[in-house]
Amino acid sequence: MPIQRRIGPRSGTVWVDLFGETSEYADEASAHLLRRWASGYLTEPNPDLGRSGPVRPFVRPSIGKQLFGAAFVHGSGIDAGALGTIVEDQFDLYTTLSREDDRDRSLKTLVTLLPDLTGFEMIDVVHTEFKSRFVEHGFMLGQFYPGCTQPSLWNHDFHPLDAPLPMLVARHMMTTDFPFLVGRQEWLCAYFKKFAPALPSTLRLTIAKRMKYDGDAVDAITAHHELTGNEPGR
Structure with a gap:
C-alpha cells in the first residue's frame, strides 16, 4: 500500500509520498534535490563505496512502490526540543506503517527533512536521543547532512551519510545493520x-x-x- 498523507499529532508535521504530490508542503527546490539524490545517488553503484551494488539497495524498490515518505520542516530557528517532538511523531507514524498487513512494509521509509537548518550538530544530538527507541522496535534512525563523516563499513574514506540536505531517516532494520x-x-x-x-x-x-x-x-x-x-x- 503506497504511503498516504500522514500528520504528526504533536507537531502537525506532514509526511507525504516524495514522488507524489509534495508541492503543498515543500519548496520545489528542496523536493527536487531530495528526489534527485534519492533516485540517483542512493540507487546507483559508487566506485568509492568499497563493494558492489547501489549505495542503498532498498531505496529503488521503496521509491518504485511509493513507499518513500518525506516531511519538509522549514525554518532555521528550530531547536532540539522541537525537532525531538517531530521525531516522536515520525516514530509513531512509522510504527503504524510497519504494523499494516503489507508484504512491502520493510521497504517503507519516512524522511524528516530540514532544508533551512545550518547547525547540523543538532541532527546528531536528536539521533543519539532517539536511536534506542527505534532500534528497540526493529527500526533504524539514520542521520544525514552535508559533511557527515560517518564512514562506510567498506571504505573509511567514503561517507555514505554525507547528504545534500540535513535529514533524519526512519527505516526497517536489516541484517547488515x-x-x-x-x-x-x-x-x-x-x-x-x-x-x-x-x-x-x-x-x-x-x-x-x-x-x-x-x-x-x-x-x-x-x-x-x-x-x-x-x-x-x-
Missing part, C-alpha cells in the same frame, strides 16, 4: 529478537552480552572485512 548495533547490549538484544526470534530471550541476552563491543565497532568490522575480503549485501 549488525555492525552499527554492537556498541550497546540492548541494541544487540533488539537485533537478535528481530532476526532470531525463536531463540529464548535469556539466550539472546547472553549472546548480546558476549558480543557487545566496547571499542570502535565500525573500525573493527571494517578491518575484518579488509582481511577476509567478504562481500556484503548492504
Whole structure:
C-alpha cells in the first residue's frame, strides 16, 4: 500500500509520498534535490563505496512502490526540543506503517527533512536521543547532512551519510545493520529478537552480552572485512 498523507499529532508535521504530490508542503527546490539524490545517488553503484551494488539497495524498490515518505520542516530557528517532538511523531507514524498487513512494509521509509537548518550538530544530538527507541522496535534512525563523516563499513574514506540536505531517516532494520548495533547490549538484544526470534530471550541476552563491543565497532568490522575480503549485501 503506497504511503498516504500522514500528520504528526504533536507537531502537525506532514509526511507525504516524495514522488507524489509534495508541492503543498515543500519548496520545489528542496523536493527536487531530495528526489534527485534519492533516485540517483542512493540507487546507483559508487566506485568509492568499497563493494558492489547501489549505495542503498532498498531505496529503488521503496521509491518504485511509493513507499518513500518525506516531511519538509522549514525554518532555521528550530531547536532540539522541537525537532525531538517531530521525531516522536515520525516514530509513531512509522510504527503504524510497519504494523499494516503489507508484504512491502520493510521497504517503507519516512524522511524528516530540514532544508533551512545550518547547525547540523543538532541532527546528531536528536539521533543519539532517539536511536534506542527505534532500534528497540526493529527500526533504524539514520542521520544525514552535508559533511557527515560517518564512514562506510567498506571504505573509511567514503561517507555514505554525507547528504545534500540535513535529514533524519526512519527505516526497517536489516541484517547488515549488525555492525552499527554492537556498541550497546540492548541494541544487540533488539537485533537478535528481530532476526532470531525463536531463540529464548535469556539466550539472546547472553549472546548480546558476549558480543557487545566496547571499542570502535565500525573500525573493527571494517578491518575484518579488509582481511577476509567478504562481500556484503548492504
